[in-house]
Amino acid sequence: MKKKWKPSASIKDLMKRSKIIADIRSFFLKKNIMEVETPILSQSGVTDVNLMPFITNYFSFNDNIKKKKLWLITSPEYHMKRLLSAGSGSIYQICRSFRNQEFGQYHNPEFTMLEWYQLSCSMEKMIEEIDFFFQKILNFNKADKISYQEVFMKFLKIDPLSTSLSELFQCYKKFNLKNLIYLENDLNQLIENIFTLQIQPFLGKEKPLFVYHFPSEQACLASINKKDSRVSERFEIFFKGIELGNGFHELTDYFEQRKRFIKDNRKRCDMNLPEQKIDDYFLDAIHHGLPTCSGVAIGLDRLIMIALNKNSIDQVMSFSFERS
Template sequence: MINNSSHVNWRPTADIQSLRQRAVIIANIRQFFALRNVLEVETPCLSNATVSDLHMRAFCTQFNDPMSPQQKTLYLQTSPEYAMKRLLCAGSGAIYQIAKAFRNEEAGKYHNPEFTMLEWYRPDFDHVQLMNELDELVQQIVGCEPSNRMTYQQSFKEHLSLDPLSASLEELQKRGCALGYEHICRDEQDKDTILQLLFSHEIEPNIAKQRPCFIYDFPASQAALARINLQDQRVAERFELYYKGIELANGFHELANVSEQRQRFDADNAQRRAFDLPPVVTDEFFLAALESGLPNCAGVAVGIDRLIMLALNKTKIAQVIAFNYQNA
């Protein structure tokens, strides 16, 4: 038998010095929260339910449950959000977690199907206060200037001379076709699909080149798990953070109304069926926790690998993780 192991590249994708620097950065993140009395928690990577988001695919596995004659489907978490909110409902107070997350999506320069996520929740914060705290953390870790901020609406007006909150489907189709996306926009009937296309291809590359930039007040149709703004019901109290062409974070003033949350899950599943995607089982543990009462809070998820990549002036995620999916 011929031994071919000598031809296998077994070495880490990141050099050892980068991994040492990574460890220092993660220790600094923990210190950042220790100084603010935010409790570090751990929640399971495997759960009984998964997210309903149309654009997110979870990994699943079959558990040979000794207490049941049938296998049980479990899901690798796309984020620890639902479990952490259950802790908030149980009275945990301010919490954070540095966790592995898994998404069965694209892989490449800025993506790995298994990645490290920093997620934290602040009772009595709204999304603006959480943006301030995230800004402090990013400045400390990356060594950058304070962030710029603009609303989702402002970003479209400035870069595309288009109002995303009032534009009709026909106007969005026309603009998309004029910018060279006719193959997508000509027959697309979902406004948010066109908005996301225009935002990712025409706006993201042109913001946050010199300093980070928060985009906030996303359309209500893109609220995810955020509250709708009481002063302008066209927008949700949601933000994203970008720097040097990279999306770093997604945060919300968290929705606490269990009835509205169930309606959003149902609407997601209806949309999944419309796109011939299988519906997902609703996370009843999460909804039961919301029914008991989620404190007024804001939360955010940050891609740690991307943050470290920027801090170390690397050009791809593989350079800051020990092994990427291709040689794990």
């Protein structure tokens, strides 16, 4: 008899999950940070070449039948920043997010995101806040910190801020990754790939590790460091070799953000990916004035998986993709 009707997580573990989420809400309530809800359906997509959103259609039967394309959000970031620009103050959200072509031990096409924005907060201060959050909610040990440049030097003896294609090709050959070199004369993509394959699995073995100052080419929606334009005010959190979150000191420059979106779409065309509609509502909000802030997006399923000492996220989800 097929048993796929049953939850992928045990009821006991779902009760533990519920307790962790309740504790998270209590944490933010005590800090007087407002919980918000924003749309799951968006009228625009995301240009990030690493994200593949789900697309659906809205049909109106008033007058003439009309069809409107909509995107399921890959994160609530754009809508939450619109709230920040409207004067919400520091905010957080626990919500469902959706990413196509992502399924496996640490991925599910539909997953739970914790997104948090703190006003008047530097990247360094945000790292401290998240570290305290982990210690308070999940009893994690105090985290370590290392820069992106330092972690490359530690594991690969390569400086990612000044390396060359020839040096990276030699590194790929050393680790028998020659089959991946075909990609690229894209220096940044080679750096990202070798980080994922040869550095990330070894990060945060005993306690969480923050890797900060990602290269400016990987800034996404982060501001650029004022002292060294080669690096951005972006960080990621790792524990037991798993990425738990991605954070920024947020970019507030309308013109720079628009330029990045256009650059993303050009890269999409080069990679034969569909060009994405730029979110003008989001850009208008930045133009109006996004306050100085830092933010982080944390994969809640992964976090709970580690907290409950499980091997995959389906063990902490009521129904994984295969049982949906």
